[in-house]
Amino acid sequence: MHVSVVGSGYIGTTIAAWFAELGHTVTNVDIDEDVVAAVNDGEAPIHEPGLDELMAAYGGDTLVATTDYDEVADSDVTFLALPTPSNDDGSIDLSAMKAAARSLGEVIAEKDGDHLVVVKSTVIPGTTAETIAPIIEDASGKTVGEDFRIAMNPEFLREGFALDDFKDPDKIVIGAEDERAVETLNRVYEPLVEAAAGDPAIVETGIREAEMIKYANNAFLATKVSLINELGNICKEYGVDAYEVADAIALDHRIDEHFLRSGLGWGGSCFPKDVAAIRAAAREREYDPVLLDATVEVNDRQPERLLDLLDDHTDVAGERVAVMGLAFKPGTDDIRYTRAVPVIEGLLERDAEVVAYDPVATENMREQYPDLTYADSAAEALEGASAALFVTDWDEFGALDAEFEAMADPVVIDGRRIVEPRDGIEYDGLTW
Ligand SMILES: NC(=O)C1=CN([C@@H]2O[C@H](COP(=O)(O)OP(=O)(O)OC[C@H]3O[C@@H](n4cnc5c(N)ncnc54)[C@H](O)[C@@H]3O)[C@@H](O)[C@H]2O)C=CC1
Numbered sequence: 001m002h003v004s005v006v007g008s009g010y011i012g013t014t015i016a017a018w019f020a021e022l023g024h025t026v027t028n029v030d031i032d033e034d035v036v037a038a039v040n041d042g043e044a045p046i047h048e049p050g051l052d053e054l055m056a057a058y059g060g061d062t063l064v065a066t067t068d069y070d071e072v073a074d075s076d077v078t079f080l081a082l083p084t085p086s087n088d089d090g091s092i093d094l095s096a097m098k099a100a101a102r103s104l105g106e107v108i109a110e111k112d113g114d115h116l117v118v119v120k121s122t123v124i125p126g127t128t129a130e131t132i133a134p135i136i137e138d139a140s141g142k143t144v145g146e147d148f149r150i151a152m153n154p155e156f157l158r159e160g161f162a163l164d165d166f167k168d169p170d171k172i173v174i175g176a177e178d179e180r181a182v183e184t185l186n187r188v189y190e191p192l193v194e195a196a197a198g199d200p201a202i203v204e205t206g207i208r209e210a211e212m213i214k215y216a217n218n219a220f221l222a223t224k225v226s227l228i229n230e231l232g233n234i235c236k237e238y239g240v241d242a243y244e245v246a247d248a249i250a251l252d253h254r255i256d257e258h259f260l261r262s263g264l265g266w267g268g269s270c271f272p273k274d275v276a277a278i279r280a281a282a283r284e285r286e287y288d289p290v291l292l293d294a295t296v297e298v299n300d301r302q303p304e305r306l307l308d309l310l311d312d313h314t315d316v317a318g319e320r321v322a323v324m325g326l327a328f329k330p331g332t333d334d335i336r337y338t339r340a341v342p343v344i345e346g347l348l349e350r351d352a353e354v355v356a357y358d359p360v361a362t363e364n365m366r367e368q369y370p371d372l373t374y375a376d377s378a379a380e381a382l383e384g385a386s387a388a389l390f391v392t393d394w395d396e397f398g399a400l401d402a403e404f405e406a407m408a409d410p411v412v413i414d415g416r417r418i419v420e421p422r423d424g425i426e427y428d429g430l431t432w
């Protein structure tokens, strides 16, 4: 099939590369000329393990990028993979989606024959049918369900595992109200289902349900982490090992072992904005989402708790303090809503001299905090530091040993249970 993907960011590039690998012809549309040039040169515009190889194989060949929406007309189906960030009040900002829908509508106006538009972005229930479809109708002068079709197909992949998650998903959710849309999407995914190592469930459902399934998925996982963090905080008060407790409750198959690592909490490009958007949407319908409010409150408190622990051990005013890890999780250079930011802010309020280290995210953080000192290695960050705060659970931090001997004062405060307590360091951890 000929598939087009509008937006070549994190999701758009990943799915475009995989659709090419599955044998589809792919046209990628983006407004960013640098992104378009990278794709056509066979280079990945984002950092994701394994993506460079796929881009080298298909970029500029069966995967071609363009800034020109007109090229979408040749495709059978268009996926909209545009950003849906937060407004200041937490509600969803649909401006990129609306702009893309209008541009796409203008192309559909000139097209003979059917076209399927699939919303891949995470959007609030009702958005696809009540906002996106009417914009396309208005710009094209055509009617949804008659002259073109619309569907919603949320994405559940994780950064750092994007390619593996996409090619071997637990489920593929197809939200559509007409048979032809369902049939076309099934054809797009058919080679993926055949190639998948597992046996992905195909969930055929309504458009609103598909939109809500995505928020429910993320809100559930974020709440699970906040719940284990709350329990971990109580464990700490009673001198109980929170990880031993988590390992034991995980044996109950109704709980399972995933997303039970307590610590500094969740960040990233999606949990914070998606939980904020669904809370704002609930309030708009005059429903008070008390549990989701608490999910965020617990998450917001974890960095403060880490800094309180530091205060229990030492006064860092005028002292060099190492911040170990800047990415919102290991395996990515993404620093969006990373827990490192409130930790760094708290240290600066305490007049500490911050030296930060991350294996891959340093350059991104330097743009936000150009005046901090950045170390090129964990050893360099620890040298002469009066305290070290572990923020991201990079494997290399678990292997640190003699490096601690170079600290001026070996106070180690662990936000992720990544350092093993040992003789020679003054260790404390959020949940240990
Ligand atoms: N990043 C992730 O891991 C996941 C993201 N999602 C959802 O996927 C959607 C896209 O997210 P990301 O890929 O992370 O966004 P992103 O910010 O990485 O990329 C968006 C791309 O769209 C382009 N763009 C913006 N306006 C445009 C327009 N009018 N026409 C054409 N291109 C335009 C930008 O230049 C950029 O390259 C969001 O709704 C997000 O919630 C869903 C699952 C996972």
Ligand SMILES: O=C(O)[C@H]1O[C@H](OP(=O)(O)OP(=O)(O)OC[C@H]2O[C@@H](n3ccc(=O)[nH]c3=O)[C@H](O)[C@@H]2O)[C@H](O)[C@@H](O)[C@@H]1O
Pocket: 155, 156, 157, 158, 159, 160, 218, 221, 225, 258, 259, 260, 261, 262, 263, 264, 265, 266, 267, 268, 269, 270, 271, 328, 329
């Ligand atoms: O909608 C999205 O964008 C994606 O959001 C998350 O994926 P991602 O943000 O890439 O990262 P996760 O691996 O889910 O981690 C999120 C945050 O939770 C934290 N976390 C995770 C698990 C855990 O046990 N403890 C914990 O603190 C991580 O450190 C990280 O800050 C979801 O896992 C994906 O299914 C979803 O598609």
